[in-house]
Amino acid sequence: MSRTAIRSEVVEWASGIYEDLEFTAVRQWLEGHPGRKACGYLPVYAPREVIHAAGMLPVGIHGSGNIEIIRGDAFYQSYICHLPRSIVEFAQSGRLDMLSAVLFPSTCDVIRNLSGMWQILFPDMYVRYLDLPQVADPALGAEFWRRELEVVRRELGRVAGVEVTDARLRESIALYNEVRAIIRQLYALRSEKPWQVPTEELYLLMRAGELVGPEAFLEKAREYLTAAQSDDQRVRDRTRVIITGSFCEQPPLGLIKTIERAGCYIVDDDFLAGNRFLTGDVALEGDPTTALAEALVRGAVKTSVLYEPDPAGKRNLMKNRVAAARADGVIFAAASFCDPALLDRPMLRDGAEKAGIPCIAFKFAENSGQFQQFREQAGTFSDSIKLWGDA
Amino acid sequence: MVIQKEMIAEHYERLERAPETGEPVVYTFVPGNLTELIRSFGCLPVLPEINALQSGMRGKSRDYIAEAEKHGHSEDVCTYVKCDIGMVLAGNIGPTGTKLPKPDLLLLSYTGCYTFMKWFELLREQYDCPCVFLHVPYQGDGIIEPEHREYMVKQIKELVIPALEKISGRKYDEDALRERLELSVQAEDDLVWVLESAKNTPSPIDAYFGAVYYVGPIFSAFRGTPEGVAYYKALRREVQQRLDAGLGPVAPAGPLNDQKYRLVVEGPPNWTHFREFWQMFADEGAVVVASTYSKVGGTYDFGFRHNPADPLGTMGDYCAGCYTNHNLTNRIDMLCQYLRDYKADGFLINSVKSCNSFSAGQLMILREVEKRTGLPGGFIESDLVDPRYFSAANIKNRLESYLQMVEARRAGGSREARAS
Numbered sequence: 001m002s003r004t005a006i007r008s009e010v011v012e013w014a015s016g017i018y019e020d021l022e023f024t025a026v027r028q029w030l031e032g033h034p035g036r037k038a039c040g041y042l043p044v045y046a047p048r049e050v051i052h053a054a055g056m057l058p059v060g061i062h063g064s065g066n067i068e069i070i071r072g073d074a075f076y077q078s079y080i081c082h083l084p085r086s087i088v089e090f091a092q093s094g095r096l097d098m099l100s101a102v103l104f105p106s107t108c109d110v111i112r113n114l115s116g117m118w119q120i121l122f123p124d125m126y127v128r129y130l131d132l133p134q135v136a137d138p139a140l141g142a143e144f145w146r147r148e149l150e151v152v153r154r155e156l157g158r159v160a161g162v163e164v165t166d167a168r169l170r171e172s173i174a175l176y177n178e179v180r181a182i183i184r185q186l187y188a189l190r191s192e193k194p195w196q197v198p199t200e201e202l203y204l205l206m207r208a209g210e211l212v213g214p215e216a217f218l219e220k221a222r223e224y225l226t227a228a229q230s231d232d233q234r235v236r237d238r239t240r241v242i243i244t245g246s247f248c249e250q251p252p253l254g255l256i257k258t259i260e261r262a263g264c265y266i267v268d269d270d271f272l273a274g275n276r277f278l279t280g281d282v283a284l285e286g287d288p289t290t291a292l293a294e295a296l297v298r299g300a301v302k303t304s305v306l307y308e309p310d311p312a313g314k315r316n317l318m319k320n321r322v323a324a325a326r327a328d329g330v331i332f333a334a335a336s337f338c339d340p341a342l343l344d345r346p347m348l349r350d351g352a353e354k355a356g357i358p359c360i361a362f363k364f365a366e367n368s369g370q371f372q373q374f375r376e377q378a379g380t381f382s383d384s385i386k387l388w389g390d391a
Numbered sequence: 392m393v394i395q396k397e398m399i400a401e402h403y404e405r406l407e408r409a410p411e412t413g414e415p416v417v418y419t420f421v422p423g424n425l426t427e428l429i430r431s432f433g434c435l436p437v438l439p440e441i442n443a444l445q446s447g448m449r450g451k452s453r454d455y456i457a458e459a460e461k462h463g464h465s466e467d468v469c470t471y472v473k474c475d476i477g478m479v480l481a482g483n484i485g486p487t488g489t490k491l492p493k494p495d496l497l498l499l500s501y502t503g504c505y506t507f508m509k510w511f512e513l514l515r516e517q518y519d520c521p522c523v524f525l526h527v528p529y530q531g532d533g534i535i536e537p538e539h540r541e542y543m544v545k546q547i548k549e550l551v552i553p554a555l556e557k558i559s560g561r562k563y564d565e566d567a568l569r570e571r572l573e574l575s576v577q578a579e580d581d582l583v584w585v586l587e588s589a590k591n592t593p594s595p596i597d598a599y600f601g602a603v604y605y606v607g608p609i610f611s612a613f614r615g616t617p618e619g620v621a622y623y624k625a626l627r628r629e630v631q632q633r634l635d636a637g638l639g640p641v642a643p644a645g646p647l648n649d650q651k652y653r654l655v656v657e658g659p660p661n662w663t664h665f666r667e668f669w670q671m672f673a674d675e676g677a678v679v680v681a682s683t684y685s686k687v688g689g690t691y692d693f694g695f696r697h698n699p700a701d702p703l704g705t706m707g708d709y710c711a712g713c714y715t716n717h718n719l720t721n722r723i724d725m726l727c728q729y730l731r732d733y734k735a736d737g738f739l740i741n742s743v744k745s746c747n748s749f750s751a752g753q754l755m756i757l758r759e760v761e762k763r764t765g766l767p768g769g770f771i772e773s774d775l776v777d778p779r780y781f782s783a784a785n786i787k788n789r790l791e792s793y794l795q796m797v798e799a800r801r802a803g804g805s806r807e808a809r810a811s
Contacts, residue, residue: 075754077772079467079744084751106529109505113752115531116719120759129531129718134501134508135546136524144526144542307501307508307524311515334465339747342465343472343509347516349463363467 003231010224011201014208018253021067021090025211027098029057037100037160039126042087042111043248044305045277046103046130047149047292052214053164053172054156059099060210062272063087065252065367075117081337082365083249084114091121101126101159103152106134107248107305108339126159128152136309138297146293153289169288177281179214182221184276187268189225191325194240194265195233200257206272207250238265239382239389242327244318244348245334245341247273247303251364258371259331263382268325270303277301304340314344315351322357328385331378332361358385394622395607400487402612406435407489415558418494418514421688423502423527423710425551427571427615427697432559436612437491439510443471445486446478447662447776455481456777469506470745470777472513479517495558497522498551503529503687503715504748523554527710533721535711543707565702571615572699578609579691581623585630586692589680590733593648595633597640598733599656599679600669610688615697642673651676652794655729655738657722657756658749659684661773664781668773671787675794681729683722686714693725715748723759730764737767737797739790744774767800769793 001009017025026038038057041048051058063086071092072085090096102125104115115129130148133141157164183206190197205224209217243259247270260266280299283291300306302317318330330352334341345361352359360381362374409416415434419425421441429436446452455477456470462480464473478484478491485491499511499522508524515522525546528539552563585605589598596602605626613619633639639647643666654672656679661668672679689695690712698705714722726738740757742750757768771789774780 075752077742077744077750077754080747080751104531106505109747110751112505112529112531113719113747116722117752117755119718119720120723120755129529131526131528131531134524134526135550137546137550140542140545140549141526144528144538147538147542304509307499307526308512309524311519311522314512314516337467339468339506339509342468343506343513345465346463347513350516363465 003227006223007201007227007231010220010227011204013220014204017208017211018204019066021064021095023059023095023098023211025208026057026059029213030098033057038098039101039103039156039159040096040099041103042105042107042114043272043274044105044107044303045132045274045296045300046105047152048214049169049172049176049282049292050149050153050156050164051103052175053153053169054160055162056100056156056160057213060272060274061087061090061096061102062207062210062250063366064090065365079337080110081249081335082367083335084110086366087114088117091118099125101128101156103128103130105130106132110339126155128155132306133297134307136307142290142293142297145296146290149289149292166288170284173282173288173291174284175214177284178218179209180276180278180281182218182225186221186225187276189228191267194238194267195235196228196231199260199266199269200253203253203256203271206275209275210272237386238263239329239385240265240267240325240327241382242267242318242321242325242330243269243271243333244321244330245332245338245345246271247305248340249335249338249366251333252366252368254371255333255364255368255374258375259378262375262378264331264378267327268321273301273303277303304344314347315354318348318352318357319355322352322355328389329358329360329381331381332359334361334363336363336365358389392604394625395604398608398613398618398622402435403485403487403489406437406485406492409435409492415495416492417496417498417555417558418511419498420500420502420504420507421610422504422713422715423500423525424610424614424688425498425500425525425547425706426612427568427575428547428551428706429498429555430615431564431568431571432555432561434495434555434559437494438611439475439514440471441611442478442486442491443474443776444662446474448665449486450663451478451486452663452776453778468745469510470775472506472510474776475510476513476517479514493518494520496520496554498525498554499523500525500527500710502527502710502713506748521554521558523550525551525710527716530711530717530721533718535708539711540704540707543710544703547703547706568702569699572697572702572705574617574620575615575697576699578614578619578623579689579696581627582606582609583691584627585623586681586685588630588634591634592653592734593637593639593650594653594678594680595630595638595640597642597647597669597679598685599660599682600642600665600672601640602682602685603660606685606688639678643670644673647673647676647678649676650678652737652797653678653680653733653735655680655726655733655735656682656684656741657726657738658741658753659687659743659746659775660741661743661781662776663778664783667783668786671790675790677794680733680735683714683725686725688713690714690725719752719756723756723763726756726760727763730760730766735766736801737769737793739769739771739793742770742772744772744780745777746775767793767796769796
């Protein structure tokens with residue numbers, strides 16, 4: 001099979017999983033693994049290693065703009081983001097009934113309160129709110145998070161009927177280190193040669209990875225990486241941009257396509273940021289829960305959902321990311337009513353603009369269906385950088 | 392009211408003089424505020440939410456919000472934050488007309504509200520001052536877990552106290568803190584007595600519109616102070632007199648003695664049209680007998696009191712126990728208990744656009760409380776301090792419709808009683 005065909009096949013596989021609103025991949029996994037269970041998690045960061053070590057399938061619940069909202073709107077006022085509506089819709093329509101547990105990380109107050117709603121709506125399901133450590137002191141933060149992880153480890157083990165031993169957890173950590181490594185490679189290749197890794201394809205692959213388990217994801221990601229490395233594509237005259245602010249509610253695929261087709265190469269982004277929340281490998285030596293805790297406290301990505309202890313951190317963040325990705329500009333693309341992204345934006349944008357980095361900003365919803373305005377904005381942005389960027 | 396006005400005015404004047412007097416200034420938040428600790432170091436607290444709501448009540452928030460939005464702050468986010476940022480950008484003249492000093496320390500007590508974290512990150516950009524973070528774990532399972540308490544105590548000991556020592560030049564004095572906590576308990580006892588006076592019929596207080604004044608001193612700068620104790624003693628005397636005389640609260644247009652409806656309210660009030668909002672209730676003869684908003688700075692009526700014998704542990708308990716740090720199940724339980732204990736006719740939710748901590752999940756709360764109590768719930772929408780989101784006609788219409796529903800239920804109940 002040609003490299004192009006391999007890569008097309010992987011993308012088609014991923015697209016099928018992404019488009020499927022019935023979570024068939026999860027159901028098939030459960031059928032293929034009798035006696036095993038599935039545990040959902042909401043954005044942004046949840047310790048998938050612990051879920052996996054309990055023998056459960058980690059299932060990313062990221063909402064969807066493609067689902068018709070019938071029941072979800074009855075739970076939310078108009079001024080709350082779209083994500084919880086589609087998630088509640090999935091849940092209320094029985095599409096998530098294969099889950100035995102759901103973890104709700106401390107991303108924002110909407111997700112926090114959704115954990116309470118879940119407790120009431122699904123009293124038989126294990127629900128845990130995960131309070132990520134926010135304290136600036138790494139020792140205190142790591143100790144707090146280690147204890148939280150111990151609770152999750154014990155409780156998920158109980159739900160799954162499995163003792164989550166150190167050895168099991170270490171194996172899962174090792175597997176997820178491989179996942180993180182290949183994602184880093186894919187992101188690095190895209191940054192280096194964005195024409196080889198269109199973001200539309202990378203995104204679909206990442207999205208599928210949220211539903212199929214690390215083993216299946218690794219297999220497909222390796223196939224894709226090998227093919228993409230050598231499947232030479234035409235280099236286009238495009239502007240290199242970073243997308244930021246889309247770490248929780250996800251943009252519709254059409255928006256990602258639109259940005260690239262409007263003359264931009266996306267060379268860095270924070271879509272599905274949970275899969276690379278830990279920036280390095282988790283240590284395989286010593287107590288594995290402590291290793292996971294330390295990895296988060298000492299090596300988490302800079303993001304709006306964690307407190308920034310460095311007073312200059314917000315100001316410098318985009319400058320550093322632009323330098324690392326050799327980007328020409330930044331697109332602040334946040335979901336409407338997304339507190340973390342929108343409250344951070346003035347600080348990040350101010351820092352970027354003071355560093356002379358061109359920026360634009362817009363808002364989307366996961367169910368945005370019209371992309372003309374985004375095309376015009378992104379196209380004009382790209383053109384202006386190309387025409388006057390070096391002036 | 393007069394005493395409180397004087398207390399607040401004096402506090403703001405003292406803040407204005409702080410750069411000359413050298414009194415260190417600590418900005419912090421109402422939920423989970425460590426006022427006794429701050430005061431024990433001789434520091435003065437500033438509470439940005441109080442400034443924002445006061446700006447809202449005094450008609451200044453519209454311009455402040457516009458100023459912040461001009462500087463890139465989204466129309467979608469908390470208007471308290473934008474009001475505060477706008478006030479800073481406009482010269483930082485506080486709601487009483489005095490200049491607010493820059494903070495020597497931002498004490499980010501991260502209790503029950505995600506936005507607090509961003510708010511102080513934003514203020515740190517404005518003031519270029521140190522910020523100490525106190526992470527208060529959320530009661531996701533409805534309890535304060537012992538490990539969480541320990542975590543909070545460690546943070547207070549290892550992070551907050553050293554930060555206060557540094558800016559004040561004073562050593563931590565646990566005895567001084569204990570003395571302040573003893574004063575807190577006295578004020579807390581009197582506050583609870585006042586709030587619970589609404590169990591009487593007629594209620595001598597309005598436990599929402601009136602209570603926001605009553606909780607003012609204890610939620611802000613005066614917990615653990617002799618002035619705070621004196622205020623609550625005076626308030627208790629005044630309410631006792633009203634109770635003895637069988638009088639209701641004094642609404643904006645006059646006394647509300649003829650109380651046709653007893654309501655429980657969930658959610659913060661709107662501040663830009665506060666008096667108009669209150670009067671809509673009063674015009675219908677509706678008195679609020681219990682509210683959740685008056686518990687954002689502490690759930691004292693559920694038994695919590697600061698414990699001078701365990702000064703740091705009690706502060707952890709206090710922080711974790713503030714209303715918005717409770718999960719939805721606890722919030723629903725509280726509302727059901729209020730409806731029962733205060734013999735209310737129903738409950739209303741004022742859902743504010745700005746506050747996801749309160750608002751996300753309120754429609755579920757509405758259904759659950761109705762289901763559990765059988766009492767009618769109503770839903771109105773407004774905002775904290777953005778006047779663009781206060782639609783008087785719409786709110787009045789919804790309130791009237793809701794009260795008609797209460798009336799219909801009553802009539803139905805009477806018919807059923809007669810029939811049986």
